[in-house]
Amino acid sequence: MTEQAPCFHSLALRKIPTPDYADVCLAVLPQGAGTDPTEWAERLFAVESMPRWVAGAMGLRQALVPLIGVPKAPLDTFRVTEQSGEEALIFVRDKHLDFAAAVGVDPVGRLIRVTTAVVLKGWRGKLYFSLVRPVHPIVVNSMLKKATRPQPTPR
Numbered sequence: 001m002t003e004q005a006p007c008f009h010s011l012a013l014r015k016i017p018t019p020d021y022a023d024v025c026l027a028v029l030p031q032g033a034g035t036d037p038t039e040w041a042e043r044l045f046a047v048e049s050m051p052r053w054v055a056g057a058m059g060l061r062q063a064l065v066p067l068i069g070v071p072k073a074p075l076d077t078f079r080v081t082e083q084s085g086e087e088a089l090i091f092v093r094d095k096h097l098d099f100a101a102a103v104g105v106d107p108v109g110r111l112i113r114v115t116t117a118v119v120l121k122g123w124r125g126k127l128y129f130s131l132v133r134p135v136h137p138i139v140v141n142s143m144l145k146k147a148t149r150p151q152p153t154p155r
Contacts, residue, residue: 012102016117041103045078
């Protein structure tokens with residue numbers, strides 16, 4: 001048997017090839033859902049689409065990060081910066097970290113995935129991400145769960 005090296009491609013890992021942190025979260029696309037990755041990225045990261053507790057955590061983040069010298073995130077932080085093939089990329093370069101999230105859609109397997117890669121910068125990035133790291137996959141999975149919940153059919 002010939003051994004083959006693993007091969008994993010993502011816009012997030014192309015942008016940040018040697019991350020300090022990375023994860024991948026998956027969900028099943030709802031029946032009949034579209035497969036445009038930019039539309040899914042916009043849907044996933046829209047404040048209105050986030051579970052209430054995630055939106056609340058984002059608000060708390062905005063209030064607390066200035067205390068450690070990290071700037072508040074601008075309103076368009078989670079805008080799509082690039083699309084290539086099956087993925088849309090959200091890339092943020094900031095004082096304390098670089099963040100890349102690639103939202104990929106597999107139309108054949110009917111899956112959506114979010115690949116996240118992060119590079120930490122200095123003590124502020126390490127402190128900030130020490131709080132974010134444990135909850136990051138929980139946050140992304142809850143966003144995926146809400147976004148892929150079947151929409152009620154109009155009467």
